[in-house]
Amino acid sequence: MDERKLKAALRQAAKTYAENCRRAHQIPLEVAELGFIAMNAGLSDVVASIRLNERNMPKTRFSRQECDASALGPTLSAIPDDERATLVERVRRELATMKRFARTSDARYDINRHAALARLHRLLIGGRTGERRPGAREHNKRRPAEAERLSSIGQKLPNQMVSCSQ
Structure with a gap:
């Protein structure tokens, strides 16, 4: 050397x-x-x-x-409105960053931080921490009416298995 x-x-x-x-x-x-x-x-x-x-x-x-997010309620209610608006904006920006990291599979993405930010954001804007957005789990599911309409004209939904008895 x-x-x-x-x-x-x-x-x-x-x-x-x-x-x-x-x-x-x-x-x-x-x-x-x-x-x-x-x-x-x-x-x-x-x-x-x-x-x-x-x-x-x-x-x-x-x-x-304490790990219970509802324990933050009294602390957050004591924050003045102008500071609360600033805090909501900062949390919203950080949440957008986490969403961007998740979409691009960035190494800086932390799912626990993302979940905590989402709960904090819901709590800050006045929602409960345990509630979900309406339709959040339903985005991939087809509506029954659409499946019935397609089956009546002889088509099937994508990725739908055809049974052997038909």
Whole structure:
């Protein structure tokens, strides 16, 4: 191996190690700061945690000690209307980003985050967290009237199996 390449590789390894050490020392400070901000906002049961993602970059996650989304009701009702509108807009933008990531099969897509954002958005606009959009599960199903109409003219629905008794 060439001596220059070895020196460059060692220099890069030392630089990476120093950066990782610096980042590791910052993590507890970030968690403490975020916990303090949450406590000042009245969210004393919010817990901040940091984990490393695929590229060893720290990623902050927030979780509640209670997992029930309806527990957010009293907290969200105390938010003033102008701040609520700003929060709804931010959640709507983040939800659109998650939808775009899902459509394009982006590696940054997180289904748990998407579900949590959808529940939070419904809660912020005044809906219940457990309800579904009307027709959300029905988009692939054909209506019975359409199936009956097609069968009366001798056609079948796409992907419909033909029985042997006919």
